[in-house]
Amino acid sequence: MDITTKDMNDFFGLFPPKSFADGKCYIIGAFGNVGAVETNDGLVLVDVAPRQYHKRIFTALRKFSTKPVKYIIYSHGHFDHCFGYVSIIKEAEEKGWDRPDVIAHENILxxxxxxxRLEKYHVWLNSQQFSSIGLKTQKNPVSARETLNPTIVLKGNDAHHEFTLGNTTFEVFHDKGETDDSLWVWVPDKKTIFAGDLVMNPSFPNIGNPNKVQRYPYDWAIAMEKMLEKDAEFIVPGHGKLIEGKKNVKEALSIRAEAMHFIHDEVVKRLNEGKWFEQIYHEMMDIYPAKFKNHEFLRDTYGCYRFGIHAAYRLYHGWYNTGNPTDLFPARSEEIAKEYLHVSLPEKFLEHGKELYKRGKLQLALHMLDVLIKGKELVQKNLLLEAYEIKAKILKEKAREEISFIARNSYYNGIEELKMKIEELKS
Ligand SMILES: [Zn+2]
Structure with a gap:
């Protein structure tokens, strides 16, 4: 299913703020979403977006209500959800209000x-993952050197916390999904769930992200089933627009639960049949049901099914993917390429790569071109240049067809790198 620039802008929060549920709830999109509930005694916020959006969310929030912020609940600790508190805290200090209580799961600390500990690494990593939207050019938008730490810490796997403010009750639950520190909030009076990144609208759940640590498909399904029991009318997702109406809410949650059970159970079945990742992956690609593939709420916007297969496998298995001892401690790929080039001329690999490209076998064409690119010391300049140029063309085609933001950025990063290599070679 195609995705437009508007869809992507909505996903990253460029939609106008909106009130709902008797006008006492509010959603502000600012890369990550901020949810707000106004009670008689003050405001409760779920998430505060990334640090660089703190003024924007504050201005939007103050159009909605002038009451003090009494609680901030972190749906999880990602940089796009809990660092944009600066203006809110400044206001509390200026007006002599108490600082808000901050509720989070213990794993957030x-x-x-x-x-x-990994500051530089995360700056580099996120510059890769978000390269197309300019994170590369910003100084350090993801620093956690300054944080607003929780004052109410939920502990353990069954963590649950309930509180009332101005006659409105808030129920906070912990379930693993995208992270191990996720909380979601149910406000019965408003029939609203604040889901954090357990729901992104639309996107296949962000499991198996190629750049990030393990995520939790099975627990994610359970979280969706627990949310379903609430019979909510609204979901404020972690990204993307408000989900409204019982029917839509039910569909958004149940299709995610079903997809997470499917991906988990089908991988488990194959592990029990003694299969390795490579076989499991390709079999799973063949059996992906159309009802998930074409579903409005499960578009590959950010996460995608292909990544999810990795997540389910990694839950129960290490990094040995093929069961072929050749792959256990492999030689450098550059050395392997050079050996291929001792057996056959670079021209042959280039010709075959071009032939595969012509036949639309883009992935196989990339593998052929990589023999020249990785074994470049043994390749004539003009042939190497051609290999770079065709590879860049193929990556562009793949990027154009790719819906997942994360996968598309990986292709863009590859194209940038090739551009530099081409320049270098031409100079
Ligand atoms: Zn997020």
Missing amino acids: RRFEKYR
């Missing part, structure tokens, strides 16, 4: 610590 480990996450913040990890971000500090």
Whole structure:
């Protein structure tokens, strides 16, 4: 299913803020979404977006309500959900209000610590993942050196917390999904679920992200089933527009639960049949049901099914993917390429790569061209240049067809790298 620029802009929060549920709830899109509930005694926020959006969300919030912010609940510790608190805290200090209580799961503290320990690495990693929307050019939008830490910490796997503010009750639950520190919030009075990234609208759940640590498909399904029990009328997703109406809410949750059970159970079945990742992956690609593939709520916007297969496998298996001992401690790919070039001339690999490209076998063509690119010390300049140029063309075609933002950016990064190599070679 195609995705337009508008879909992508909506996904990253460029839609106008909107009130709902008797006008007392509010959604502000700012890369990650901010959810707000106004009670008689003040505001409760779920998430505060990335740091660089703090003024924008504050201005939007103050158009909705002038009451003090009493609670901030972090749906999880990703940078796009809990660093945009600056203006809110400044206001509390200026007006002499108490600082809001901050509610989070205990694992968020480990996450913040990890971000500090791996700061440079995360800057680099996120510049890869978000390259097409300019994170590469910003100084350090993801720093966790300054955080607003939780004052109410939920502990353990069954963590649950309930509180009332101005006659409105808030129920906070912990379920793993995209992260191990996720919380979601149910507000019965407003028939609203604030889901964090357990629901992105639209996207296949972001499991198996190629750049990030393990995520949890099975627990994700359970979280969706728990949300379904609430019979909600609204979902504020972590990204993308509000999901409205019982029918849509039910569909958004049940299709995710079904897809997560499917991906988990089909991988488990194949593990029990003694299959390795490579076989499982290609079999899973062949059996992907059309009802998921073509579903409005499961578009590959951000996460995608192909990544998800990795997530389900990694839940139960390590990094040995083929069961072929050749792959256990492989030689450098450059050395392997050079050996191929000792057996056959670079021209042959180039010709065959071009032939495969012509026949539409883009992935196989890339493997052939990589023999020249990786074994470049043994390849004439003009042939190498041609290999770079065709590879860049193929990556562009793949990027054009690719719906997943993360996969598309990986192709873009490859194209950028090739451009530099081409320049270098021509100079
Ligand atoms: Zn997010």
